[in-house]
Amino acid sequence: MSKGKTTALFVLLFLGDIAVLFANLITGSADISVSDAVTAIFGEENAASDILWKIRIPRALAALLLGGALSLSGYLLQTFFHNPIAGPFVLGVSSGAKLIVAISMIFAAGIFGSLSSAFMIISAFVGSMLSLGFVLLVSRRVKQMSMLVVCGVMTGYICSAVTDFLVTFADDSDIVNLHDWSMGTFSGTSMDNVKVIFILVLMGVLGTILISKPIGAYMLGESYAQNMGVNIKLLRALLIILSGLLSASVTAFAGPVSFVGIAVVHIIRVLFKTSKPLVMIPACFLGGSIFCMLCDMIARTVFAPTELSISTVTAIFGAPVVIIIMLKHKLGEMNG
Amino acid sequence: MDKTLISADRLSVGYGKRVIVNGVEFEVKQGEILTLIGPNGAGKSTVLKTIAGYLKRLNGTVMIGDQDLLGFSEKEMAKKLSVVLTERIRPELMTCREVVETGRYPYTGSFGLLTQKDKEIVNTAMEAVSMQDFAQADFNSVSDGQRQRVMLARAICQEPEILILDEPTSYLDIHHKIQFFEILQGLAKERQMAVILSMHELDFAEKISDHVLCIKEGKITLSGTPDIVFIPENIMGLYGIPEKYYRKYFG
Numbered sequence: 001m002s003k004g005k006t007t008a009l010f011v012l013l014f015l016g017d018i019a020v021l022f023a024n025l026i027t028g029s030a031d032i033s034v035s036d037a038v039t040a041i042f043g044e045e046n047a048a049s050d051i052l053w054k055i056r057i058p059r060a061l062a063a064l065l066l067g068g069a070l071s072l073s074g075y076l077l078q079t080f081f082h083n084p085i086a087g088p089f090v091l092g093v094s095s096g097a098k099l100i101v102a103i104s105m106i107f108a109a110g111i112f113g114s115l116s117s118a119f120m121i122i123s124a125f126v127g128s129m130l131s132l133g134f135v136l137l138v139s140r141r142v143k144q145m146s147m148l149v150v151c152g153v154m155t156g157y158i159c160s161a162v163t164d165f166l167v168t169f170a171d172d173s174d175i176v177n178l179h180d181w182s183m184g185t186f187s188g189t190s191m192d193n194v195k196v197i198f199i200l201v202l203m204g205v206l207g208t209i210l211i212s213k214p215i216g217a218y219m220l221g222e223s224y225a226q227n228m229g230v231n232i233k234l235l236r237a238l239l240i241i242l243s244g245l246l247s248a249s250v251t252a253f254a255g256p257v258s259f260v261g262i263a264v265v266h267i268i269r270v271l272f273k274t275s276k277p278l279v280m281i282p283a284c285f286l287g288g289s290i291f292c293m294l295c296d297m298i299a300r301t302v303f304a305p306t307e308l309s310i311s312t313v314t315a316i317f318g319a320p321v322v323i324i325i326m327l328k329h330k331l332g333e334m335n336g
Numbered sequence: 337m338d339k340t341l342i343s344a345d346r347l348s349v350g351y352g353k354r355v356i357v358n359g360v361e362f363e364v365k366q367g368e369i370l371t372l373i374g375p376n377g378a379g380k381s382t383v384l385k386t387i388a389g390y391l392k393r394l395n396g397t398v399m400i401g402d403q404d405l406l407g408f409s410e411k412e413m414a415k416k417l418s419v420v421l422t423e424r425i426r427p428e429l430m431t432c433r434e435v436v437e438t439g440r441y442p443y444t445g446s447f448g449l450l451t452q453k454d455k456e457i458v459n460t461a462m463e464a465v466s467m468q469d470f471a472q473a474d475f476n477s478v479s480d481g482q483r484q485r486v487m488l489a490r491a492i493c494q495e496p497e498i499l500i501l502d503e504p505t506s507y508l509d510i511h512h513k514i515q516f517f518e519i520l521q522g523l524a525k526e527r528q529m530a531v532i533l534s535m536h537e538l539d540f541a542e543k544i545s546d547h548v549l550c551i552k553e554g555k556i557t558l559s560g561t562p563d564i565v566f567i568p569e570n571i572m573g574l575y576g577i578p579e580k581y582y583r584k585y586f587g
Binding site for chain 1: 388389390409410411412413414415417418419421423425427428429430434435438439441442444446447448490494
């Protein structure tokens with residue numbers, strides 16, 4: 001693909017991001033006109049200010065940042081496993097994070113009162129690492145890539161079942177928000193949350209950009225990467241930690257969100273026709289944010305005032321893409 | 337006096353505690369080609385992986401110049417030694433040129449961006465293996481033989497002193513085998529590289545090697561110049577070929 005086309009696609013993605021962000025601000029149960037929205041954002045206060053600054057802007061920004069983070073997390077896991085259908089949701093990483101967050105919400109909240117976001121993030125990160133550790137243990141034994149995904153999905157089901165069990169028997173006061181959260185939602189995000197999310201995601205993205213060079217070498221397989229002077233152990237550890245950090249930020253603030261990490265990365269690859277990390281990393285981030293903001297808009301507007309969980313919407317658009325990838329690669333090749 | 341670039345002494349190779357080949361000894365000077373021959377499964381690849389530093393050696397030493405292999409950092413090794421392996425890679429959506437470009441890895445900055453000089457080196461390497469017309473082709477869409485030539489170009493780009501190749505010509509037709517060996521000899525003679533490779537094409541091995549190691553049943557059974565190694569008794573013994581077949585097919 002020529003440089004001109006790549007640049008044009010980046011410009012399109014960027015404009016798309018801004019357009020979807022803005023569309024998110026003016027849609028919803030309260031009617032806000034475009035001019036009101038623009039004045040509220042850039043000018044003085046008006047009737048729309050409160051709704052925008054307290055509800056819609058933080059929510060849309062959360063979808064933007066976390067959507068990008070999810071898609072990038074998927075990209076890193078796919079790189080790690082050399083497998084196009086790896087992602088934080090199918091490998092059970094999101095569910096592992098959900099389980100540990102639920103446990104800390106129920107047990108720690110009883111002791112400390114409400115949970116700080118730092119505590120949520122740490123729990124989610126620990127949960128991500130535990131379930132990834134489990135998947136890694138399994139991956140040593142199974143050489144087939146399709147089997148790895150099956151193990152991940154099963155891990156996810158076990159974690160979800162335990163979470164459901166805990167939620168069912170927990171005191172109502174402990175789990176005021178747990179039920180909504182465990183289904184996945186961007187609602188209830190505050191501007192303070194957005195600041196924390198921004199810092200976490202920024203760290204994840206910068207870290208990923210810094211290892212873009214060894215990621216490129218790693219695509220030729222471990223032996224060749226080693227021959228080029230890549231420290232394989234360090235790179236593998238960084239891939240896992242960064243993808244865990246990114247997907248844990250998502251789970252901590254929005255609960256588990258399905259299929260974004262696979263679907264978006266695939267669409268971006270098809271669009272850009274390249275696997276160059278320096279192109280893929282920013283493109284996946286932009287694509288993921290557009291995808292999540294669109295899905296969140298659908299989740300909250302289509303059946304308003306009832307809200308769908310975000311995973312319901314992302315699964316409807318994302319799961320078919322996974323099926324397409326599997327058909328494209330044919331199961332035989334994926335066993336390799 | 338030509339410099340010894342790589343040498344091994346009383347080297348044992350294998351996996352974990354299982355020894356596969358014992359007592360490997362050789363010395364390759366600049367401009368020389370060393371060939372490993374022997375039956376399938378004799379451990380040629382294990383030897384090559386060990387001297388390239390991918391496998392932990394079990395015993396003995398491998399010297400790069402006059403320093404032990406273990407004393408080099410990954411970056412330093414990458415500039416000294418380059419490989420073409422038997423494992424088939426299937427990178428998604430990479431052009432042949434992009435695969436060759438990865439050879440410049442040890443020389444580029446933190447983001448792996450290529451300078452004008454890097455690009456020229458990539459061009460030269462692709463021309464050396466006659467793959468310049470396929471630069472923009474998807475690596476997965478070209479033939480096995482073409483892929484192998486791309487992997488050689490990648491190794492050349494790395495500008496190593498030592499080049500290690502594991503059965504590099506298995507997929508090539510006779511025309512491209514000849515071309516491949518011509519390139520290897522050029523690299524040895526003109527760029528003064530030390531080349532170590534394994535192969536099954538005995539006729540070619542005899543013509544291009546300066547030194548030959550025969551590996552069988554965990555040992556080096558014979559080591560020497562081609563005129564010593566390539567006599568019928570040795571080859572029959574090494575591969576376990578009965579005399580009547582040897583006469584029928586090679587006589």
